[in-house]
Amino acid sequence: MSAVTLEKKSKKGSALAFLGVLAVLVLVIVLENTLNPNKNIIVFTALKKGAVYALVAASMNLLNGFTGLFSLGQAGFMLLGGYTFGILTIPVAQRDSVYYIFDGSAINFSITEAMQNLFGGSGVGGAVGFVLGAIIALICAGLVAAFFAWLIGLPVLKLKSDYLAIATLGFAEIIRAIFQWEALGRVTNGANALKNFPTLASFNITNAEGEIVLRLSTFVAFAISGICIWLIVLLINSSYGRAFKAIREDEVAAEAMGINLAKHKRMSFIISSFFAGIGGALLAMFMNQVQAKTFTSTMTYEILLIVVLGGIGSISGSTIAAFLYMACSEWWLRFLDVPTSFKTAGGYWAFVIVLALAAVGITALLVLRRRKAGARKFSEMWSACVLGVVILGYDIYYYASATAKVPFLNSGFRMVVFSVIIMVVVLFFRKGLFGDKELSDVFRRLGRTKKAAPAEAEGGAAK
Amino acid sequence: MQFAVSILLSGISVGGQYALIAIGYTMVYGILRLINFAHGDVFMTAGLILVYAAASMPLYISVPLMIMAIAALGFCIERVAYKPLRSAPRMSVMISAIGVSFLIQNFATYYTGGLPQSYPRLPFLSESVIIYGTSTKWVTIVTPFLVLALVVLLQILINKTKIGLAMRAAAKDFETCQLMGIKINSVISFTFVIGSTLAAIGSLLYFTNYTQIVPLSGSMPGLKAFVAAVFGGIGSIPGAVIGAFIIGICENIIKGTSFTVFSDAFTFALLIIILVLKPTGLFGEKVTDKV
Numbered sequence: 076m077s078a079v080t081l082e083k084k085s086k087k088g089s090a091l092a093f094l095g096v097l098a099v100l101v102l103v104i105v106l107e108n109t110l111n112p113n114k115n116i117i118v119f120t121a122l123k124k125g126a127v128y129a130l131v132a133a134s135m136n137l138l139n140g141f142t143g144l145f146s147l148g149q150a151g152f153m154l155l156g157g158y159t160f161g162i163l164t165i166p167v168a169q170r171d172s173v174y175y176i177f178d179g180s181a182i183n184f185s186i187t188e189a190m191q192n193l194f195g196g197s198g199v200g201g202a203v204g205f206v207l208g209a210i211i212a213l214i215c216a217g218l219v220a221a222f223f224a225w226l227i228g229l230p231v232l233k234l235k236s237d238y239l240a241i242a243t244l245g246f247a248e249i250i251r252a253i254f255q256w257e258a259l260g261r262v263t264n265g266a267n268a269l270k271n272f273p274t275l276a277s278f279n280i281t282n283a284e285g286e287i288v289l290r291l292s293t294f295v296a297f298a299i300s301g302i303c304i305w306l307i308v309l310l311i312n313s314s315y316g317r318a319f320k321a322i323r324e325d326e327v328a329a330e331a332m333g334i335n336l337a338k339h340k341r342m343s344f345i346i347s348s349f350f351a352g353i354g355g356a357l358l359a360m361f362m363n364q365v366q367a368k369t370f371t372s373t374m375t376y377e378i379l380l381i382v383v384l385g386g387i388g389s390i391s392g393s394t395i396a397a398f399l400y401m402a403c404s405e406w407w408l409r410f411l412d413v414p415t416s417f418k419t420a421g422g423y424w425a426f427v428i429v430l431a432l433a434a435v436g437i438t439a440l441l442v443l444r445r446r447k448a449g450a451r452k453f454s455e456m457w458s459a460c461v462l463g464v465v466i467l468g469y470d471i472y473y474y475a476s477a478t479a480k481v482p483f484l485n486s487g488f489r490m491v492v493f494s495v496i497i498m499v500v501v502l503f504f505r506k507g508l509f510g511d512k513e514l515s516d517v518f519r520r521l522g523r524t525k526k527a528a529p530a531e532a533e534g535g536a537a538k
Numbered sequence: 539m540q541f542a543v544s545i546l547l548s549g550i551s552v553g554g555q556y557a558l559i560a561i562g563y564t565m566v567y568g569i570l571r572l573i574n575f576a577h578g579d580v581f582m583t584a585g586l587i588l589v590y591a592a593a594s595m596p597l598y599i600s601v602p603l604m605i606m607a608i609a610a611l612g613f614c615i616e617r618v619a620y621k622p623l624r625s626a627p628r629m630s631v632m633i634s635a636i637g638v639s640f641l642i643q644n645f646a647t648y649y650t651g652g653l654p655q656s657y658p659r660l661p662f663l664s665e666s667v668i669i670y671g672t673s674t675k676w677v678t679i680v681t682p683f684l685v686l687a688l689v690v691l692l693q694i695l696i697n698k699t700k701i702g703l704a705m706r707a708a709a710k711d712f713e714t715c716q717l718m719g720i721k722i723n724s725v726i727s728f729t730f731v732i733g734s735t736l737a738a739i740g741s742l743l744y745f746t747n748y749t750q751i752v753p754l755s756g757s758m759p760g761l762k763a764f765v766a767a768v769f770g771g772i773g774s775i776p777g778a779v780i781g782a783f784i785i786g787i788c789e790n791i792i793k794g795t796s797f798t799v800f801s802d803a804f805t806f807a808l809l810i811i812i813l814v815l816k817p818t819g820l821f822g823e824k825v826t827d828k829v
Contacts, residue, residue: 253800
């Protein structure tokens with residue numbers, strides 16, 4: 076990871092970024108209201124889920140990428156946030172039906188309803204009250220997660236690297252178990268789902284007949300996640316953020332510079348969990364329900380992989396990777412899950428040839444890498460050919476078997492392809508999409524290389 | 539009394555199975571300082587391979603075949619996913635391990651179609667036996683003895699043979715041992731092969747008890763075995779075994795009470811307590827900068 080840059084961020088750059096985000100938000104509103112939501116349900120699922128995961132990935136990156144604390148407790152904090160939001164906002168009238176196993180809820184008020192009543196029940200006042208209530212509930216969700224992070228951080232933050240990872244993973248599992256405990260059923264509804272709380276769709280504006288006038292559900296997900304990510308970026312660019320980065324680079328040196336290690340680590344952990352909690356609440360709003368068994372360690376791994384794909388230490392990387400990840404898994408790679416046959420002989424031949432080329436290409440790439448690393452003898456290079464030979468062998472076998480069925484395509488294949496892609500990124504492109512650069516850095520460099528490459532070299536030497 | 543005996547019996551048997559997985563964790567961690575997150579999934583794969591192999595072959599062929607396949611899998615995982623990252627930061631290797639675990643789970647889901655597979659009945663091990671009035675399977679009785687035998691064998695291997703010496707040297711000091719002419723890559727591969735083989739044997743015992751295999755059935759036993767390894771002091775094989783037995787027994791005692799939900803959580807609570815109070819575990823080497 077590169078050294079901490081103390082360069083002053085240009086005002087022009089942040090203004091441009093702000094305009095860019097605004098344009099995206101407007102685009103989302105326009106898209107949502109022009110495209111048919113029933114036909115394009117997958118697109119909006121990917122967008123909403125992408126927005127939620129962007130926030131969670133950014134919060135994880137704050138901890139893992141910027142402070143260098145390798146924590147795997149994200150799912151636990153999301154669970155806390157999701158449940159808090161649900162418990163605080165389920166309408167009073169619905170509580171008996173949601174908690175029917177436990178004969179009603181122990182908490183009998185709903186923040187959103189209370190705020191709605193405060194602002195005059197229905198109409199514009201009601202809407203303002205509802206939004207305010209939802210915001211308060213979201214902040215509560217974050218605060219609860221942050222409080223538990225503080226509690227957990229007391230013992231755990233003394234640990235280092237992988238011990239910290241496994242301890243936080245353990246805490247997430249403990250939290251999950253507590254929320255499934257029957258004795259807390261009147262609050263958490265035991266192992267059953269909480270539902271009927273305000274969801275993203277509740278933000279759609281309807282007229283008196285209940286028809287939707289303006290769809291805002293995707294916009295709301297984007298807006299909340301955008302504001303939170305903006306706050307994270309502000310934090311990272313503040314003096315606290317620089318302290319975090321200093322801790323990441325070298326703890327001893329940071330301490331020698333007068334940075335209070337325990338305080339800053341705790342702070343990073345708590346703030347990261349706060350945003351993870353809000354992310355969890357958003358996820359609950361997106362899924363229309365919240366259930367403890369969905370917040371498994373697999374979820375944390377997924378978020379971690381998003382962070383890695385985007386680049387550890389890059390918020391824009393995490394954001395973009397989250398959208399790419401969700402677009403791939405929910406939308407672009409869906410076809411891999413559906414068994415099909417080749418319609419024409421051309422498609423069949425194309426497949427056979429592409430597979431053969433891929434085999435040759437992979438072998439060439441791996442052999443080249445070995446040669447670069449200094450391998451000359453055959454005994455050092457044969458293992459690089461294995462994968463290519465296997466693929467080629469399969470290709471010949473497939474050609475010989477002469478079926479028109481597209482091989483492999485079946486339910487679950489999407490995730491296999493996906494994990495292979497992730498492994499390739501982890502092994503060969505360890506920096507991810509952005510490394511530890513931000514989008515603004517990339518633009519700046521693009522602009523600069525055109526103007527004066529030598530000047531940059533000089534500037535680099537002066538630094 | 540009957541109840542207590544049954545809980546104790548299943549605790550010891552589960553503990554033994556965790557012990558076989560934990561040895562793999564502790565050996566790999568001892569040398570590479572890497573939590574091999576994929577180890578639990580290797581264990582699950584061992585179960586799945588036997589399901590498919592036993593469907594077409596008699597058991598006396600399919601079991602050795604499965605064990606060999608798993609040893610090869612362990613070897614390949616190390617070569618493909620960990621070896622290229624030898625000089626990378628520890629976090630990258632761990633992420634790679636998580637990636638492998640993700641890949642194995644997804645592949646298993648794809649291959650099985652996400653349906654639970656039922657484990658074949660093994661002769662003798664699956665038969666019932668009655669002890670103190672509690673009916674149990676022979677595997678429960680066999681497990682602790684088998685584990686003890688394997689651990690003794692392993693100790694002999696580590697303490698008396700040349701490759702064992704190399705493994706101990708690699709665990710002590712990675713770089714110096716390279717300077718001494720030890721082929722570090724083959725030592726590491728050997729460690730993975732041993733760990734995977736033990737996990738394969740562990741899977742034979744474990745899935746005879748819990749006869750259903752789903753792609754996720756490896757992750758929880760894997761994590762618990764890791765906790766056992768930490769509890770016993772990571773890097774120490776006797777420690778891992780004792781830790782595994784303690785965790786297995788405690789877990790089954792909790793399952794016998796009304797706090798069943800917390801049987802998994804308890805393990806992690808134990809982990810955090812031990813990490814905070816005695817980071818080196820029960821029998822760990824005394825290295826202070828590790829945690």
